[in-house]
Amino acid sequence: MTTDGFRVLGEKSLIEYIKSTPSLASKLGNELNNLKIKEVGDGNLNFVYIVISPSGSVVIKQAVPYVRLIGESWPLAKERSYFEATALKRQHELCPKHVPEVYHFDRSMSLIGMRYIEPPHIILRKGLVSGVKYPLLAEHMSEFMANTLFYTSLLYLTTTQHKSAVAEFCANVEICRLTEQVVFSDPYKISEHNRWTSPYLDGDAEAIRNDKELKIEVAELKSMFCERTQALIHGDLHTSSVMVTQDSTQVIDPEFSFYGPMGFDIGAFIGNLFLAYFAQDGYADDRKTYKEWIINTISDTWNLFHKKFTSLWDKHKDGPGEAYLHEIYKDAELWELVKQKYMISLFHDSLGFAAAKMIRRIVGVAHVEDFESIVEPAKRADCERHALDFAKTLMKKRRNFDSITDVISAV
Amino acid sequence: MTTDGFRVLGEKSLIEYIKSTPSLASKLGNELNNLKIKEVGDGNLNFVYIVISPSGSVVIKQAVPYVRLIGESWPLAKERSYFEATALKRQHELCPKHVPEVYHFDRSMSLIGMRYIEPPHIILRKGLVSGVKYPLLAEHMSEFMANTLFYTSLLYLTTTQHKSAVAEFCANVEICRLTEQVVFSDPYKISEHNRWTSPYLDGDAEAIRNDKELKIEVAELKSMFCERTQALIHGDLHTSSVMVTQDSTQVIDPEFSFYGPMGFDIGAFIGNLFLAYFAQDGYADDRKTYKEWIINTISDTWNLFHKKFTSLWDKHKDGPGEAYLHEIYKDAELWELVKQKYMISLFHDSLGFAAAKMIRRIVGVAHVEDFESIVEPAKRADCERHALDFAKTLMKKRRNFDSITDVISAV
Numbered sequence: 085m086t087t088d089g090f091r092v093l094g095e096k097s098l099i100e101y102i103k104s105t106p107s108l109a110s111k112l113g114n115e116l117n118n119l120k121i122k123e124v125g126d127g128n129l130n131f132v133y134i135v136i137s138p139s140g141s142v143v144i145k146q147a148v149p150y151v152r153l154i155g156e157s158w159p160l161a162k163e164r165s166y167f168e169a170t171a172l173k174r175q176h177e178l179c180p181k182h183v184p185e186v187y188h189f190d191r192s193m194s195l196i197g198m199r200y201i202e203p204p205h206i207i208l209r210k211g212l213v214s215g216v217k218y219p220l221l222a223e224h225m226s227e228f229m230a231n232t233l234f235y236t237s238l239l240y241l242t243t244t245q246h247k248s249a250v251a252e253f254c255a256n257v258e259i260c261r262l263t264e265q266v267v268f269s270d271p272y273k274i275s276e277h278n279r280w281t282s283p284y285l286d287g288d289a290e291a292i293r294n295d296k297e298l299k300i301e302v303a304e305l306k307s308m309f310c311e312r313t314q315a316l317i318h319g320d321l322h323t324s325s326v327m328v329t330q331d332s333t334q335v336i337d338p339e340f341s342f343y344g345p346m347g348f349d350i351g352a353f354i355g356n357l358f359l360a361y362f363a364q365d366g367y368a369d370d371r372k373t374y375k376e377w378i379i380n381t382i383s384d385t386w387n388l389f390h391k392k393f394t395s396l397w398d399k400h401k402d403g404p405g406e407a408y409l410h411e412i413y414k415d416a417e418l419w420e421l422v423k424q425k426y427m428i429s430l431f432h433d434s435l436g437f438a439a440a441k442m443i444r445r446i447v448g449v450a451h452v453e454d455f456e457s458i459v460e461p462a463k464r465a466d467c468e469r470h471a472l473d474f475a476k477t478l479m480k481k482r483r484n485f486d487s488i489t490d491v492i493s494a495v
Numbered sequence: 496m497t498t499d500g501f502r503v504l505g506e507k508s509l510i511e512y513i514k515s516t517p518s519l520a521s522k523l524g525n526e527l528n529n530l531k532i533k534e535v536g537d538g539n540l541n542f543v544y545i546v547i548s549p550s551g552s553v554v555i556k557q558a559v560p561y562v563r564l565i566g567e568s569w570p571l572a573k574e575r576s577y578f579e580a581t582a583l584k585r586q587h588e589l590c591p592k593h594v595p596e597v598y599h600f601d602r603s604m605s606l607i608g609m610r611y612i613e614p615p616h617i618i619l620r621k622g623l624v625s626g627v628k629y630p631l632l633a634e635h636m637s638e639f640m641a642n643t644l645f646y647t648s649l650l651y652l653t654t655t656q657h658k659s660a661v662a663e664f665c666a667n668v669e670i671c672r673l674t675e676q677v678v679f680s681d682p683y684k685i686s687e688h689n690r691w692t693s694p695y696l697d698g699d700a701e702a703i704r705n706d707k708e709l710k711i712e713v714a715e716l717k718s719m720f721c722e723r724t725q726a727l728i729h730g731d732l733h734t735s736s737v738m739v740t741q742d743s744t745q746v747i748d749p750e751f752s753f754y755g756p757m758g759f760d761i762g763a764f765i766g767n768l769f770l771a772y773f774a775q776d777g778y779a780d781d782r783k784t785y786k787e788w789i790i791n792t793i794s795d796t797w798n799l800f801h802k803k804f805t806s807l808w809d810k811h812k813d814g815p816g817e818a819y820l821h822e823i824y825k826d827a828e829l830w831e832l833v834k835q836k837y838m839i840s841l842f843h844d845s846l847g848f849a850a851a852k853m854i855r856r857i858v859g860v861a862h863v864e865d866f867e868s869i870v871e872p873a874k875r876a877d878c879e880r881h882a883l884d885f886a887k888t889l890m891k892k893r894r895n896f897d898s899i900t901d902v903i904s905a906v
Contacts, residue, residue, distance in 0.1 A: 105878060210746055238718065238721055238722065241669065243672055243675060243721055244669075244672065246721070247665040247666075247668040247671070248665065248668070250661070250662075250665055251661075251662040251663075251665035251666065252662075254658040254659065254661055254662035254665075255658075255662065257654060257655050257658040257659070259657075260654065260658070261654055261655065265653060269820055269823065271783045272823045273820065273823045274822075296826065296828065296829045296832060299824065299829060300829070300832055300833060300836055301824060302837075303819055303823075303824070303833060305820065306818065307649065307650065307818050310654055310657070310817075310818065311649065311723050311724050311725050312722050312723055312724075313722050313723075313724060314722055326621055336566060405719075406675065407714065407717065407718050407721065408714055409680055409684065411684045411685075412680065412683045412684045412710060412714075412716070413710065415707065417707065418707045418710060418711070421707060421711055422711060425715075475544050
């Protein structure tokens with residue numbers, strides 16, 4: 085089946101495609117007769133193939149025009165592939181150590197050819213479930229977030245550059261709408277897609293639907309998500325969008341990218357680390373020290389992000405960015421006040437979005453392996469309830485937290 | 496001189512243009528041999544011709560590729576004319592009683608043919624200087640703002656419609672940049688374009704450049720102006736963008752329109768009424784009751800806007816708007832809380848932008864006739880200082896005001 089040159093590739097047609105595409109064939113050393121191909125798309129939306137030849141490797145990612153998790157009954161623009169490729173290239177430029185290189189993009193096929201992130205890299209979430217520590221994770225993720233968010237914001241861009249980029253990514257609206265629905269709406273109402281560990285959490289899910297204060301807060305976050313074009317955000321920065329080893333961290337899958345609030349990325353990452361934290365009590369082995377490591381990683385991620393982001397801002401204070409003109413804000417005391425105000429506001433946004441991302445993974449459509457791997461439902465529900473209660477507090481009281489240390493104390 | 500089909504029209508070439516344009520000729524009853532033509536562009540940016548035939552009339556507005564006030568040394572995209580025409584048409588659809596009809600738009604000529612807003616309509620600012628009361632002004636302006644802002648926001652639009660419109664208006668960036676510069680930046684630094692009633696206000700102007708608290712607040716407002724795509728705003732809604740009689744109010748000149756914060760429009764209008772208020776003490780005759788009328792008009796404008804805007808929201812609570820889904824917010828108490836929170840936040844934004852618009856008219860490049868018509872500099876400076884001091888309080892303390900009555904008390 086083809087529409088406008090698009091067809092879903094299978095293994096066989098994929099090989100033909102690679103053979104006719106020099107930029108892919110060359111990455112495989114042009115040794116194309118004994119390719120090893122493995123489909124690994126464990127995500128919700130795409131087909132992903134690892135292709136290995138005797139002298140090279142590539143990953144081929146193809147978007148299909150529906151939500152893979154649900155099926156063809158939930159259509160979704162395959163144009164998201166264009167935005168994923170565009171964001172990947174931009175993020176790779178801004179943070180080459182932590183974003184894979186794009187070798188090839190075919191817009192009509194919604195197909196990206198990119199670096200194969202080789203073993204022993206695994207999806208971070210799986211590492212968190214297994215209890216593996218990643219000593220450089222906070223360092224690397226704060227680097228990724230500081231670079232990608234700072235350099236695409238008005239702290240670095242002119243408004244001319246910014247509005248032009250905003251306009252382009254406005255067209256990724258369909259995938260933004262998916263987030264609007266599954267993160268900011270469905271968990272707060274009755275929806276056929278919602279699920280939770282029933283019957284244990286029936287009351288908790290209902291309590292969320294009846295929590296006026298929470299619903300007012302999530303509305304504000306949703307409006308910010310829809311209206312605030314603060315920076316080019318990844319848009320889906322949870323712990324399954326990150327691949328890790330002990331010394332490498334690679335951020336993948338920015339198909340949800342658009343110009344939105346920075347706090348949505350920071351919150352997604354921190355919120356998913358909190359989910360991992362609360363899941364630990366459901367595992368068989370003793371995770372006490374591992375829980376401490378997660379908490380320290382959350383704390384380090386924010387603190388390092390704060391440091392790196394403000395350092396970039398200092399470095400470029402006299403640069404092209406137009407939000408805070410150096411001539412107006414050059415007084416040393418004022419400059420510190422400006423940064424403090426910006427960062428505390430970003431911190432509160434991040435906490436709010438972290439909470440929204442936690443809640444939706446417990447009572448919404450898409451759950452996380454952190455909890456799903458706890459086989460016994462009663463035990464899983466206990467862990468999920470702790471996470472849910474914390475997330476509710478976080479969303480409602482976020483403006484009362486002055487530092488990540490305060491947040492950690494509230495866990 | 497022509498570039499891409501563009502040429503600046505004079506009276507003679509304008510007549511030829513009308514003769515060859517049926518949509519304009521027909522509005523003049525095709526009686527084109529004795530046209531009366533008058534150039535009335537008293538604004539900063541364009542040429543405006545009133546064209547009258549024995550049986551009809553039109554206004555022809557042509558944008559030229561520079562800031563008319565400054566000259567060709569300050570270039571400005573004539574493409575703003577496209578956005579003006581697009582916004583005029585949209586606003587006329589949403590509020591036909593208070594926005595003139597567009598008869599003709601020629602993109603390559605940056606030329607709009609529209610309804611001639613006939614005498615006794617005058618520019619509102621001139622009426623305010625003369626001390627004329629307009630009993631329906633608050634009613635009409637609140638109607639215009641409620642309709643144009645509500646129906647272009649996510650309270651009424653789907654995010655699909657909204658993002659598509661946002662993207663289109665992102666291209667009006669050059670004119671947004673003019674606002675960024677003259678409203679949010681220049682008044683807070685030394686700029687060749689700034690001027691004020693010197694030497695009387697030399698110290699006041701310097702105090703603004705050294706006011707850390709004020710500069711932090713204006714940075715936040717500037718970021719909101721650049722980043723927040725809340726609704727299609729007029730973008731320049733001061734009292735010279737409004738034409739009035741005792742029973743008619745017409746809003747013109749939306750060339751600064753784009754998707755920005757609603758408070759920028761409300762603030763522009765209210766801020767300019769406050770400027771008119773503070774200018775009254777500089778006029779020869781007794782303006783005591785007129786000052787009361789202005790204050791009441793400010794108060795009525797906000798209160799009526801609040802009422803009309805929330806009524807539209809109630810009316811369409813189950814409509815296409817996606818910010819607050821009815822299913823989530825239908826509880827009566829919650830619905831009231833949601834509206835309260837939204838409106839108080841919009842109120843504070845409006846006060847902040849009102850203050851920014853006041854400040855820039857006293858120490859920035861473009862001044863207002865309200866003050867300029869006070870011939871004696873010392874007297875003018877006194878009025879301006881009162882306005883400036885009030886504006887500074889308004890910007891810094893805006894979040895402490897719970898109602899427009901509180902604001903009025905602070906005057």
